[in-house]
Every structure is written in C-alpha cells, then in structure tokens.
Amino acid sequence: DVQLVESGGGSVQAGGSLRLSCAASAYTYCMGWFRRVPEEQREGVATIDSDGKTTYADFVKGRFTITHDNDKTTLFLQMNDLEPDDTAMYICGQRRGTGDYCNAPTVSYYGMDYRGEGTQVTVS
Secondary structure (H helix, E strand, O other), X not given: OOOEEEEOOEEEOOOOOEEEEEEEOOOOOEEEEEXXXXXXXXXXXXXXXXXXXXXXXXXXXXOEEEEEOOOOOEEEEEEOOOOHHHOEEEEEEEEOOOOOOOOOOOOOOOOOOEEOOOEEEEEO
C-alpha cells in the first residue's frame, strides 16, 4: 500500500497563502487533493496525473496550483488568495489505474486507492 502524509495546514487570514505537502511512499497514475468540511461531501480540489496534466475545481482556478517534486513522491498544493470558504480538511489521494477519471471537478474521493488523514486549513 502507498502511505500518504499531509502537512502544511494552519490558520491564515483571508487573502493569505499556504503550501500543503503530501509525502508518499510511491506515486501512482492519478494524484490529487480533496477537501472536506463537517457534514459536507469530499470535493475534488486539484489533480495531476503521471503525464503532468493538471485539473482544478472551478472554485480554486487561478488561486491554487498543484505540483509534485521530480520523483513524484511529494505532492504540493500552493494556495493563494485564500477565502473563508476554503476552510476545510485537505486530504491527498492516489489512484493507480489510467483513464479519464483524473479530473478535479468529477474525481471520486472514495474511488481513490489511497488517502491520507488530512491537514486542517482555517481561513478567517
């Protein structure tokens, strides 16, 4: 199994920035960030596939950037111009199989093969 450990969350004022990291024991085809607020669904934030193609949810386009390091075992999410509505638990995930599913607006959180525990982001 792939182990995923997120870090970098915290409290920030509106308009501020945070950079989240997800350390992985290996990489797979589809890697992405999700977020969860209490009593809400997990929603896709951003994805990147092993070819480097990135996708974003409409609510973060132009503000967030997903990248990974050269060996693809650390996933990053640079979050700029944060808003109170961005307050959530941010969770990284990976899925092995290739396909068209690796798309932030529609990717399934429960369809990911591996998921971390998350890191909390609070924007006030």
